[in-house]
Amino acid sequence: MTEGTPDRPPTRRPGGRNARVRARILAATAELVARDGIAGFRYEEVAETAGVHKTSVYRNWPDREDLVVEAMLRYAEDLASVADTGDIHRDLVDFLVALAGGLATPFGQTLEQALLPARQSTTLRQALGRILEERVAAMRVRVDAAVERGELPPVDSSFLGEMVSGPVHLVVNRGTRPFTRADADRIVGVVLAGIRATAPHA
Amino acid sequence: MTEGTPDRPPTRRPGGRNARVRARILAATAELVARDGIAGFRYEEVAETAGVHKTSVYRNWPDREDLVVEAMLRYAEDLASVADTGDIHRDLVDFLVALAGGLATPFGQTLEQALLPARQSTTLRQALGRILEERVAAMRVRVDAAVERGELPPVDSSFLGEMVSGPVHLVVNRGTRPFTRADADRIVGVVLAGIRATAPHA
DNA sequence: TCATAAAAGCGACAAAAAGTTGCTTTGAGT
DNA sequence: ACTCAAAGCAACTTTTTGTCGCTTTTATGA
CATH class of the missing domain: 1.10.357.10 (Tetracycline Repressor, domain 2)
Structure with a gap:
């Protein structure tokens, strides 16, 4: 086995587009949770509201609660x-x-x-x-x-x-x-x- | 056309079993809404908790909110x-x-x-x-x-x-x-x- | 400026839940 | 005892959820 790749962790990319997408998703989440509750809001509607694809929401926040928590903390400022x-x-x-x-x-x-x-x-x-x-x-x-x-x-x-x-x-x-x-x-x-x-x- | 059947409204049957089923469903609803919220509770779980079939819930309360409202009013006493x-x-x-x-x-x-x-x-x-x-x-x-x-x-x-x-x-x-x-x-x-x-x- | 790869977009899925329908069975009310 | 309203049941469609492989975009670092 060619142990050549030291499997370094992938370099993050917190700038530019990623930040934009995440911000839009969190804003949409706050809005929809406010209206429909934590159990009631729909990922797909978050994606639409944020102008983003469904998978972008799922891949950034596989867990529903994590998404809500982050949206809350974001706006707590x-x-x-x-x-x-x-x-x-x-x-x-x-x-x-x-x-x-x-x-x-x-x-x-x-x-x-x-x-x-x-x-x-x-x-x-x-x-x-x-x-x-x-x-x-x-x-x-x-x-x-x-x-x-x-x-x-x-x-x-x-x-x-x-x-x-x-x-x-x-x-x-x-x-x-x-x-x-x-x-x-x-x-x-x-x-x-x-x-x-x-x-x-x- | 033989206008023979005066299509009288079906005679209600509020006694016995029906009352029992409805009571059990309302109790289960209150319990589950308390835990999971109005948007979060599931009809199927209501049915299971009430020991009743799913369709009995749907046919008695086709509307989610009506079910919740009736459960609230029932226990308000x-x-x-x-x-x-x-x-x-x-x-x-x-x-x-x-x-x-x-x-x-x-x-x-x-x-x-x-x-x-x-x-x-x-x-x-x-x-x-x-x-x-x-x-x-x-x-x-x-x-x-x-x-x-x-x-x-x-x-x-x-x-x-x-x-x-x-x-x-x-x-x-x-x-x-x-x-x-x-x-x-x-x-x-x-x-x-x-x-x-x-x-x-x- | 350019090459790399992280992450978004996209579409096609599978799985679960929601809700519907036709029929059979039960049992309350006459 | 008969009847029919309503419950049980199972099979079904639709909607929502969540996942996957691939393509495209673009932030980042050389």
Whole structure:
């Protein structure tokens, strides 16, 4: 046997066309998962929407979940981060408005579609966890800072996060009425007042 | 033409076997939709789970959505209604605990699975609306009564409902930690305190 | 600029699931 | 006990999924 070929790994080609094709596929995937769900979207329709051949989708992502995960991570970057005004009420309202806006986009809908299936899939769960955590972290910093400067009593910032964003998800997902800045303001007002009122009066 | 046969509609047979078959199919549907979603569950697996032949499913419900809707409505009856203790805090905590429990069942999961698709389907949207409304109505009565007897300031009871149940959905759907009575107590405490604090001080 | 080969396009598949149809069998209601 | 609505059954078509071998394009490195 002529052991001449040292079977080096094929040189990747991440540039140019490949990148273009992959980007188009991921965009199409986000769009279709948003509409039809993880179990519901069809590879062939992804290919058509992306203007790409079916085999290009299958060969890049033989696994359905991997495709969805990568599409989610790709667009997670676009998360609108809100400014730090130094006023926690204002910051939270901005955060909720941005959240509501984000949930309405294909990317946000894809996240929602991934939520329930994540119970059964480790990869989905991890990806989702990473994205949400990142999103929450920025707000956690602001809350802790507000506590630091005495604007709020000591508070579990993840609890506060759940309290304000829970109702947003509910309203947006139900989709029967638009979520306005007034809604956000009312929610934040009640939660902050409630936290101040129930704090241990040192 | 011998117009002898007045083509009367076939006499229905809602009793006995038919009822049994339909019940089994609806139960299997709820179970599988809970796991795999509306787009994901398979007719054949429904049939197997129900111990029934495939055609019995197709002929009873040629339409996928109709099947899901009927399964939802069937089990909506089992909604645990909570007692009226006359103490709004207690009532709300009980409500949230029952809600969290209900969301964990196959029926609750089916509702969640139907939430996003409801955007695109009128039938789903109507069924879902009817079920949720019913659930909220009982609590609305208690809230209004609490306002009436001065336990709470005048408050939009559907807003209050969103405030307390929003976080519950969030925690249960994320599924990373169990939802306890302590969680419910904390949520209701903050929301009620916040509402009292932000009320127009007459 | 040119040669190489990675990766896309293409069409033809096989396999699985979805959905349909005609007939036979069962059993609820009269 | 008879009847016929509805379930069981099997064979079928259609649609969707996923794979394969080959040709064409084109990014990359010499």
